[in-house]
Amino acid sequence: DARHAGAMSRQGQPTNIVDRPLPKGKSEVSLSAFSFLFSELVQYHRTRASSIAELEQKLSEAGEGVGSRMLEVLAYRDKSNRREIRLQGILQFINTNVWRCLFGKVADSLEIYNDDEYVLGDKSLVVNRYISVPKDFGDLNCGAFAAGVVKGVLVDAGFPAEVSAYYAEVDGQRLPKTNILMKFAPEVMEREKRLGGA
Amino acid sequence: QPHAGARGVAMASHRTRSGGRGNPEHAGNAAWLATEKVNAELFTLTYGALVMQVMRDCEDCVEEVNKRLDKMGVSIGSRLIEDFLAKTNTTQRCASFKETCEVVALVGLKMFLGLTCVVTNWSLENTECDILFEHLNPFCEFVELPDRFVQDDLKYCQLLCGVVRGALLAIGTKTECEFVSDKLKGDETFVMHMKFLGNVEDEYPFED
Numbered sequence: 001d002a003r004h005a006g007a008m009s010r011q012g013q014p015t016n017i018v019d020r021p022l023p024k025g026k027s028e029v030s031l032s033a034f035s036f037l038f039s040e041l042v043q044y045h046r047t048r049a050s051s052i053a054e055l056e057q058k059l060s061e062a063g064e065g066v067g068s069r070m071l072e073v074l075a076y077r078d079k080s081n082r083r084e085i086r087l088q089g090i091l092q093f094i095n096t097n098v099w100r101c102l103f104g105k106v107a108d109s110l111e112i113y114n115d116d117e118y119v120l121g122d123k124s125l126v127v128n129r130y131i132s133v134p135k136d137f138g139d140l141n142c143g144a145f146a147a148g149v150v151k152g153v154l155v156d157a158g159f160p161a162e163v164s165a166y167y168a169e170v171d172g173q174r175l176p177k178t179n180i181l182m183k184f185a186p187e188v189m190e191r192e193k194r195l196g197g198a
Numbered sequence: 199q200p201h202a203g204a205r206g207v208a209m210a211s212h213r214t215r216s217g218g219r220g221n222p223e224h225a226g227n228a229a230w231l232a233t234e235k236v237n238a239e240l241f242t243l244t245y246g247a248l249v250m251q252v253m254r255d256c257e258d259c260v261e262e263v264n265k266r267l268d269k270m271g272v273s274i275g276s277r278l279i280e281d282f283l284a285k286t287n288t289t290q291r292c293a294s295f296k297e298t299c300e301v302v303a304l305v306g307l308k309m310f311l312g313l314t315c316v317v318t319n320w321s322l323e324n325t326e327c328d329i330l331f332e333h334l335n336p337f338c339e340f341v342e343l344p345d346r347f348v349q350d351d352l353k354y355c356q357l358l359c360g361v362v363r364g365a366l367l368a369i370g371t372k373t374e375c376e377f378v379s380d381k382l383k384g385d386e387t388f389v390m391h392m393k394f395l396g397n398v399e400d401e402y403p404f405e406d
Contacts, residue, residue: 017342028235029336032281033310036274037241041248044270048255058251065247066240069340073239102240 022076025101038145056144060163063148068156070098070149083157087184087192090157091118098153108177116189120150120180123173143167143178150180160185222300226308229285233309242339249354260350267353271360272367279365282306291369295394296324298371302362302392303329311336331388334358334381343382354382359390370398 041062042055049055074097075083084090091110099107099122109121125146143165151163162183167176249267256262282288286305292298303315307329313336319328337355353359359375366373372395379389 017340023335023339025237025239027238027312027335029238029241029312030230030310031234031236032278033336034236034241034244036278036281037244037248040270040274041244043273044248044252062244062247062251065250066243069243069246070239073340102237104237 022073025073025077041145059144060148060151063145063150064152064155065148066102066145067098067149067152067154069152070102071153071156074098074101085158086195087159087188090154090159091120093157094150094153095120098149102149113181116184116186118182118184120182121168121177122146122180123170123177124175125178143180146178147180150182154182159188161188222304223308225286226305229305229309230312233285235312238312238336239339241336245337245357246341260347260352264351264353264356267356268360268363271357271362272364273360274357275361275364275366276368278310278361279368282309282365285309294324295371296320296327298366299327299329299392302366306362306365307331325394327392328378329390329392331390334388338382338388341382348383351383353377353380355380355388362390362392367398372396372398 042059045055045058049058074093075081078097084093095107095110099105103122103125107120107122109119111119111121113119125143147163147165151161154161154163163180165178165180168179169176248270249263252263252266256266282305286309292301299317303317307313307315313334314332316330317327318330319326321327334355337358341354343352343354355377359377363373363375374391374393374395376391377388378391379385379387381388
């Protein structure tokens with residue numbers, strides 16, 4: 001029936017994904033399920049990578065895939081249909097919207113280190129919480145995945161940057177916090193100047 | 199109150215059906231309520247990223263990807279079973295394959311993925327059944343398979359089959375577990391077929 005062709009799937013054909021309504025993003029899975037999945041992702045790359053750096057690179061790539069799609073979904077859901085073109089705007093977007101959507105809370109801190117370097121901090125990143133790193137993994141930081149998420153968002157939003165994760169000891173706290181360092185490309189900083197102040 | 203009465207009757211019949219071991223649906227719901235949760239989209243997109251990376255590493259060879267996803271699932275399942283046993287305070291072995299499948303569908307899939315499933319289509323000897331899924335969104339939301347992967351039979355959700363098989367194997371039950379109906383391929387629903395293959399006695403972890 002031609003009238004219903006758009007809404008119903010054809011016999012044996014999956015419904016075109018853009019014909020389906022976008023979900024509201026309120027559903028959940030157990031933290032265990034995510035932890036097991038993530039830990040298997042790490043295991044998979046560990047057996048294939050020849051160094052910790054390469055393993056972190058692979059985790060970061062996985063994160064980029066997540067970040068770039070998260071940007072699309074969140075931008076579409078945002079009622080104001082706003083597109084961030086200023087650095088402060090996209091940083092706030094990541095700090096609040098992206099973090100809240102993916103991790104259930106806003107990031108703990110957002111600081112400027114240099115003109116072109118910003119650091120996002122989080123005390124209890126879900127990817128680092130239930131993952132215990134065996135001694136032979138050395139300095140592996142699964143925060144590399146979160147760094148990838150941030151990079152995916154930044155690059156697709158038009159703010160190319162190098163993004164990496166590292167641990168920082170915090171006074172009076174047993175577990176270190178995860179810091180995500182973003183170093184923006186020169187063209188981003190030039191554009192910021194042109195648009196009026198860094 | 200008639201409403202509470204009706205609920206009471208429904209629960210009583212569940213209890214009888216599962217042979218007095220306790221209501222699996224109730225156990226599943228309780229475990230799901232008690233567990234710490236994360237946004238399903240984080241799970242969905244991470245799984246998608248994993249599949250993409252495996253596909254790239256296997257150079258788009260569907261057969262290799264299916265095998266790899268299954269293997270990863272088995273690896274997860276063999277570790278997940280401990281988590282399951284601990285969280286559900288399980289001390290008794292299931293009395294039958296029928297009970298095992300009900301626990302997988304009503305407790306396991308519920309407490310880890312929040313899924314509401316139904317076990318049906320039992321074979322005459324109760325060695326095979328189907329698990330019907332209302333949806334498989336944690337894995338498949340946002341996913342559309344390109345035609346060539348539909349044709350080559352990419353088993354996008356194979357990891358889940360591996361998890362079930364791996365978990366059951368770890369407690370001594372050998373099974374086959376496959377999606378026989380897959381919405382990503384154009385079918386109406388997701389249906390996981392379970393087949394009992396045998397017991398592995400030396401892996402029995404419980405005290406008699």
